[in-house]
Amino acid sequence: MSSSIGSRRFLQAPVLPRASIRRLAIFTQGRRIPEEELFRYNNGRFLVNEEYELAKRYSSFDVKELCKRVSSLPDVNSPIVTITKKEGGYNKALLMKAENGATVLAKIPCRNIVPPQYGTASEVAVLKLVKTRSRIPVCGVLAWDADPSNPVKSEYIIYEKSGGQQLTDVWNNVKESDRVILIRSFAKFASKLANIDFPGYGSLYLRDGLPSALRQSGRTIDVDETYCLGPVYHGSWPGGFAADPEEYARYSGPWRSLSDLGAALVEQGLFQVKSFKTSHSGRGPHYGTPQEHIDILQTAKRAISVLANSPPLLRHAHPILCHPDFHPGNVFVSEDDPTQIVNVIDWQFTNIMPRFTQVRWPLFLAPPEGYRTGMSSPELPPQYPENDSEEHTVDSKKQAEALRTKCYEAALVKTHLESYLALTETDVSIRQLFTSCSSTYREGIIPLRDSLIKIFQNWSRLGLPGSCPYSFTDEEISQHKTQIEEYREWLKLREYTHELLRSNDGGWVPPQVNFEEAQAKHRKLYRNFLHTKRDKTEEEAKKLWFFRDRG
Template sequence: MRLCRKSIDREELFAYTNGHFLIDEQRQLELRYVKFDVDALCDVSAAAGPEPSPVTAIEKMEGGFAKAFLIKRKNGTEVIAKPCRNVGPPKLTTASEVAVLQYIKQNTDLPVPSVYSWSSDILNPVRAEYIVMEKAKGVQLFQRWGEMKQLSKMELIKSLTKLENQLASIRFPAYGSLLILRGPSCERAYMLQISDNSMDVDKGPWSSISAFGKAIANTQISKISHELQTQLGMFYHGTSAEQIALLRDAIQIMELLDRHPILSRHSQPILWHSDLHMGNIFVSPDEQSRIVSFIDWQSISILPAFLQEKWPIFLKPPSNYAEGYVLPKLPDDFENLDSDDKALAMLEWNQTRVAKAYELANFEENRPAYDAMNIPRVFKEFFVRCSEVSEYGVIPLRTCLIEIFQSWVSLGFTGSCPYSFSDAEIQENELRFQDYHAWHAVQELAKTCLDADADGWISPELDFEEKQRQNKELLGLFIERMEGEKRQMRRRRCGHSRMYYRNIRS
């Protein structure tokens, strides 16, 4: 989160001021706007914790979506106050975050902030949902990572896997929110974000992987049936009927997963921090390898292990990463590279080393997580793509279904696949997937070139007008490239048609 130390008026406390958005900026700002009673929040914050004291100053902190306030008090103590504008369901998201923090503190050794006061009722004196909690101890890892010695990094990574193992070892009876006996899941990726509460959508809890998977697909069907799609990307999405038919094929696979020999071993319900980056990990300033706090537990749910367990963002391996006991090394021709290529090679080598340290530490300290991370990739893709049909259309999910169809036996299924694809359908999907892949590649390139995220967020430290110009230039290049590829595709198709016509004539 970015700390704002300049003097601001009350209205700026409510608004999002941490940068701009290249895409749909007004809507993005409205989503992050939260109005509340400042004096009431100060009263709650003054009374919070073991050493209550009057508030003397408020410092605003903002991340990509949420905002928080560092509350300074007369006796020198500080607390964090979060007036919540949730991206998940009202009331449940705040209550779930509090429940997760309290559960972790009571049942594990993971260091998390203590919750002092909270409310999920917007009729409270603050006039907004809020949480007041202990300020995280230590300093954020990104402030120390660059200066840490390799040995300290290895020690921190091993410590991290031991702490994660504590989460992976807790067994829960079902998937959903930690408030599992009282409410539905707060997981953003798998919920139907609509205002019509009368719509019949299964929001959990779910007692089996099949029930959970079918709920994802049926949520998408409901969204498409009520014309709530948000089509992203310049590629083929398919008709609503085509999308629903594909999701019904997916449901047939979901129904088989409870007895699947691979997933049945790696689908235990677990709690996991799904956004572990260096801003969410705090370390001791005097002992940099010692983790002293984890923050940002909003919208965390209990989900299948193979969907939960993943590489922490800052330890994610490079694209050419070799798994297993393979010693990371520099390229054989490293000494012959120019200075720029040497710098890139060193950067990749260092990233490979920390990724390898996490992989091996996971194998030694958290074997269930290691095994779950290494199941066939298509299973995780299948669940993710099912949840995205209303946004990205049929191509990603159909590609997964085709892979399952073609690899039916080797993926551990028995009997016959409940659906099929003809050679012509597979070939057509491959052509359409090229458009989807090209769009996705351009999105990744744009994020890199523009220093933006998936929402098009631009840091306030950057020149927003220049980024707008660069974005327009990239869009023009993409359209030009797509038009060129479509012309080539039409020529190839015309060539196939002429050949087919000659074969009939002969």
Template sequence: MASRYMQSTSQALVMPLLSAVRNDGTEEDIFEEDLHRYTRHRWVYNELRRLPERYLKFDLQQLLKAAVAAISSQGARYCIKVLKCKEGLNNKAYLLTMDNGAEVFAKLPNPFATREFLHDVLNIPTPRIIAWSADQNNPVRAEYILEEKALGKPLGRLWQDWDKCPMKDRITIIEQIVEIERKLTSTKFVKSGCIYFREDIPDSDALETNPPLCSSILERFTIGPLVEKELWRGKKVSMDINRGPYEGPQEFVKAMAENEKKFIKAYAPPPPAMVPPQSSDDTHSPTLHPDLHLDNVFVDPESKQITRVIDWQSAAILPLFYQCRVPTMFRHQGPVSSGMTIWPKRSENYHSLEQDEKEMIDNLIGSECLHKYYLAITHNKNPGHQAALQLQDDVRTQPTFIVQNVERSLLDSSPCLVIFNEPEMALYAHEEENRGYVREILTLFRNNWRLPPDGSIESARFDEIQNELTRMRDAFVGAADNEEDRLLAEKLWPCQDATDI
């Protein structure tokens, strides 16, 4: 027995081949330190703050030993290859290949209770878990999940190929996604928060659902605080704020507002107000996938059936109006015509256009049709979700509508309740002009280099973009007529390090 243990231990300590997936899907050799570092993106500002936030130290050999032990019954003795997959912003994933060809997917860190509830209770096609630890005080020195490799292929690899196929292939996926969302939204929870195992939260109550599910299953779970990053970042880490669980939608909205009030009082200027819904309909708290994009859905290329949905790590039980959205992969990037009976059409001069113009129009029409088809199927099969989507739109747009049209409801003879003097008006005009400059710069960044507001870009493009930004900044500041304008230009330049609060 002792010799067998020593043999398996020594085999586990063999250093496997280390590699990483490039953005183009090819692989490259890496060093062990690259497994811990965040390498998918770099930041053109605040990088010295962003990279340490995403650095994860763990014991590689102990992780490999745990993986070998988890599938030793399949004949695995040691790991021969560690492939670092594309990283999420807050977690890392590795594909571990064993000496017998078996493959294990490792994620660090990754909440487990929600995944087990979705898989075992709601029958959502998530990858099967083979081993896990929710306590970072383990030999690996980090929370981890070991799971089966997801069956099928990422939908992102297939979606564009289906451009040349009938629209029915994409429609099949939409219908399956809506069915998954129907299962999720049909399970109503009494409280809002994140799902935990009861053993991890002392003196906690068993999970309650409506309609009630099997009590023996629910006894294993409870609802605890939210792990949403916005509640744990910057100065909020040490603040005494309400992270849940919450008794209902109103308590949740009130807690979010009270948290912000505490934060504003201590550190920050006022952000935009948060507007709660007035109707209690469709405000129950289900759990939905927080980031449903093409690479998080795995599909059988032949049957077009969804085999696995991955990356549930930030999923939470929240009021439906707060988390509902059209999935990214179906969302049209542009205005969508209202009404279920109005569908986009080609223009009258379509046949006289150049081929590339026709293709652009066809792509736009196809994109909007997919968006509207998702809404139509959701309306028919998951009306609660559709109502929440409509409510979300109302909450977002109605305050703006009211402000834009308020003067129409005022009597002409009534004086304005807020009065600005001439210096204040001049200051406002000057500030608006400055904001216009910044908007133009940000629009240029987005259109030319696909640079998002947080400044994150693919690592391979960092030097190119950084050189362009330096050139543009020098030109922007150099165009100032005097020292005062130069200092203002330096202050207005959007890509510069700032202090997180």
């Protein structure tokens, strides 16, 4: 049964009085807007390629039909009177309030960014599974439709309205003992997800809500009578969203074994290079020629063919589901008790992948420099004299961060030892090998080559069988050391530039920043950067800058 049929089991939409439709008020960022602005992106500006970026995020739909659809829900059953738009990079979130006070959240994906049908169908399946199998608090799905030919003329998901307040709004004011309770809850959540068994790797779908292309025999792997695994689609996969998904379906899963997954990851990277796909963020030094990308990916293929069958890695390769972007902005807590988590949001693009690539430190609990895992406790900072209070404050902050990380580590050991071991026993270079193969077109060849060199140098120490199936000469390793230092310096400068401009890799600047001032800073930083690259032509230097014009 299609998602369109499955999502229309509710009551027939009532016929709204004309006056109710005329009364509809639409808002964003505290101001009233006309209907057309509902479709446009207005949550910030872009330093480069703005016309292109705004066009990607433009998504029209039938507002009247969406209001009818929401009004027809048993949980609402009343005409919609206000819509408040909140916007992300991939979707438009619409807070819809009815005449009787009922409020729901409708999400409209940006059709030029989110993969057609697959993204919506998979997210709904994940939310239903997480809600019923893990007991993690998530919004219930009231209705959905992954077929853009429906009356709304767009895919959509309608959720229950989230209660509580974002953890980002209160984290700095939460007392330390309450932070400890929250951190332990985060580890428990990760453990609950890791305890759900899957027969392979891929994205989750409802068996009775599959996109039409996945209803053919052999396209999915059954999980149980309700769920199945299907292909993973997201923007960095071969061809991007502009391509025909079937053109690269053979690289997008699902996969029953780690060796099949690893081989597909390499093929994705090769497809990107051979299709001349490129990144329009800064490339970084020593990006590599197309042939160098192909050569390093072929080397990665030889490494993965051995690693994917080695007992040390297979021990940590169990397929698990993991939240893709766990941070305080996606956590809602009770307004009365900040230790009580009431909702975890943003499950879009959640996949089932190997434990050793999935389990990671939450971004805001990442280990500070010098942190050691295990039974050791973070060392207390030295006592500084009063006139050195600034240094003492910085050190105390690092100490507090280390203690919170240690709290998460201890909680993970207690709640799910297998995840903890996957996090701490898997060598970083092996993890990076699997996660870098499909994205050399974006990151360049340096990160992947660094992983391969470290694996080559430590093959025996890593407990891998036989001898390494590839090699690097002393001269190649020496050259790489020089190049990776330049690459790391470039990464530091990029991070510093983003902080100054309050931007990201795509040149996005948030709405609370004065855009004209950001543009002026950007021009000045760019001129200074070119001045430091006098050993290169302007065209060569432009490719190293962090924001590149598509032209």
